[in-house]
Amino acid sequence: MTIKLLAIGKTDDKQLAHLIEQYIKRLGHYIKFSIEIIPDIKNAKNLRTSQQKEREGQLILSKVATSDTLILLDENGKQYDSVSFSELLQKHMNSGIKQLIFVIGGPYGFSEEVYQRSNGKLSLSKMTFSHQMIRLFFVEQLYRGFTILKNEPYHHR
Template identity: 55%
Template sequence: MKCVLILVGKTTDRYLVDGVTKYLERINHYLNFEPLIISELKNAKSLTFEQQKEQEGIAILKILSPSDDVILLDEKGQSYTSEEFASWMEKKMVESTKRLVFVIGGPYGFSSKVYERATQKLSLSKMTFSHQMIRLLFVEQMYRAMTILKGEPYHHI
C-alpha cells in the first residue's frame, strides 16, 4: 500500500519543517509514504475564504485517482487513540488498499467537492491547531502507529 499526504502550501516554520522531515524519514522505514505539496494560491489575498477553498479543492482533486481511499484531516472527523489508529491502519493494509491518501487542507478547510470525494474524516484532537501544526502531529502519529504495529518501544515514550 502506498500512503500519500497532500498538503496545501509549504510548511513555513523551521521547527515544524525539521519535525515533519524527521518523522517522514522514520515512517518510510515501515511504509511507502509520500508527501505531496500543492502550491499556495498566488492571489489568495484577493479571494474570499470560500473562493480559496474552491481553488485549493480543484488542485486537490486533480491529484486523486478514482480508486484512492481519501481521508481528510478535519476537526469534525473520527477520533482515535494511538492504538486505535494503528489498528485502523493495519486494517487498511490488510484490505489491500492500493493508495491511501490523507489530506491536510489550507487554513479555511476544504471545499464541498473535496468533502464529497472523501471516504472518511479523521480528527487528531477536539482542540483546534493550525494547518501547519497538524502536519507535525499527524506524521508523528503515523510513525507511532507503525511502531505499535511492529511492537517497538517508541510508543511507550
C-alpha cells in the first residue's frame, strides 16, 4: 500500500517545510509516502466560496483513481488518539487497498462531490489550524502511527 497526502496550496514557511520533509524521510522506513500539492486556484478572490470549493474539488478528484481509498481531513471527521489511528492504518493495510489518500482541502473545505466520493473523514482536532500546520501535524501522526505498529519507542505509552 502507498499513502499520499493531497493538499491545496504550497507551504510558504521554510521552517515548516523543513520539518515536514524530515517526517517524510522518516516515513520512508515504513511505507511509500508522498505529498502532492494542488496549486491554489487563480483569481480565487473573484469567486464565490461555492465556486472555489467546486474548482478545488475537481482538481482533487482528478488526482484520485476509482480504486483509491479517500479520507478527508475535515473538522467534522472522526477523532482518534494516536494508538487508534495506528490501528486504522493497520486495518487499511490489511484490507489490500493499493493507495490510501488523505486530503487537506482549501480554506472553505470540500465540495459536495468530494464528500460523496470520500470513504471517510478524519479530524485531527476540534481546534482550527492553518493548512500549513495541519500538514506537519498529519505527517507527524502518520510517523507516530507506524512507530506504534512497529512497537518502537517514539510513542511513549
